[in-house]
Amino acid sequence: MSEAKDYAAEAGTPLERAKAYWLYNVNIIKHSDNKHFTADLVSEYLTLEEATVLTPTTARLVAKLKVDSSYCNPLNSLHGGAQALIYDMLTTTTLAPISRPGFWSYGGVSRTLTVTYLRPAAEGETIVVECEVVHAGKRLAALKGVMKRERDGALISTCEHDKVNNDPGDISKI
Numbered sequence: 001m002s003e004a005k006d007y008a009a010e011a012g013t014p015l016e017r018a019k020a021y022w023l024y025n026v027n028i029i030k031h032s033d034n035k036h037f038t039a040d041l042v043s044e045y046l047t048l049e050e051a052t053v054l055t056p057t058t059a060r061l062v063a064k065l066k067v068d069s070s071y072c073n074p075l076n077s078l079h080g081g082a083q084a085l086i087y088d089m090l091t092t093t094t095l096a097p098i099s100r101p102g103f104w105s106y107g108g109v110s111r112t113l114t115v116t117y118l119r120p121a122a123e124g125e126t127i128v129v130e131c132e133v134v135h136a137g138k139r140l141a142a143l144k145g146v147m148k149r150e151r152d153g154a155l156i157s158t159c160e161h162d163k164v165n166n167d168p169g170d171i172s173k174i
Contacts, residue, residue: 014051014052014053014059014097015048015050015097017097017099018048018061018094018096021093021099021107022048025089046063046064047063047064047065048062049063050062052097053097054132056098057098057137058098058135059094059095059097059098059132060094060131060132060133061090061093061097061131061132062128062129063090063128064128064129064150066124067123067126067127072123075120077120077121077122078120078121078122080115083115083121083156083159084113084115084159086147087129087131087145087147087159087161088161090129090145091143091159092107092108092143093107093131094133095107095108095141095163098133101167102167103167104167106166107163107166108163108166111140111162111164112161112162113159113160113162114159114160115158116158116159117157118155118156118157118158119154119155121147125150125151127149127156128148128149128150129145129146129147130148131143131144140164141162141163143162143163144161145158145161146159
């Protein structure tokens, strides 16, 4: 994981930092011995569009996703489990622009991920995913996200994601 930290830290703009973190994870997945169920999602269907640092402990990320049939339920809409996976991956990526050695450089681990589903996202539809680091402290981070249809801005789902920092160090004080 230290390569992800170093790669993101060396990148310049917030979007470059997010893409560096994303690319590192794509490469891990693609070169894994196992066929990873996220390989096509992260490499073919999702694109990072913009990233912004709002304060030293907050950031925003926007991504687009073309809903592929492999991530749909029997009703041909984006599966709820796929939405949770997308939120998990993208809210974590939103930490990359503000990370630094010892401060969220490994992306942390999830404590809770709550998704509220509002309407379906049909197969073939393009959706916009907006994520935000509401606050990142030394040990805990609060993140949120929304998915919207690109064509009309209708809300598909929302999420709240709480994470714990797992950067190396003295974990006895956590």
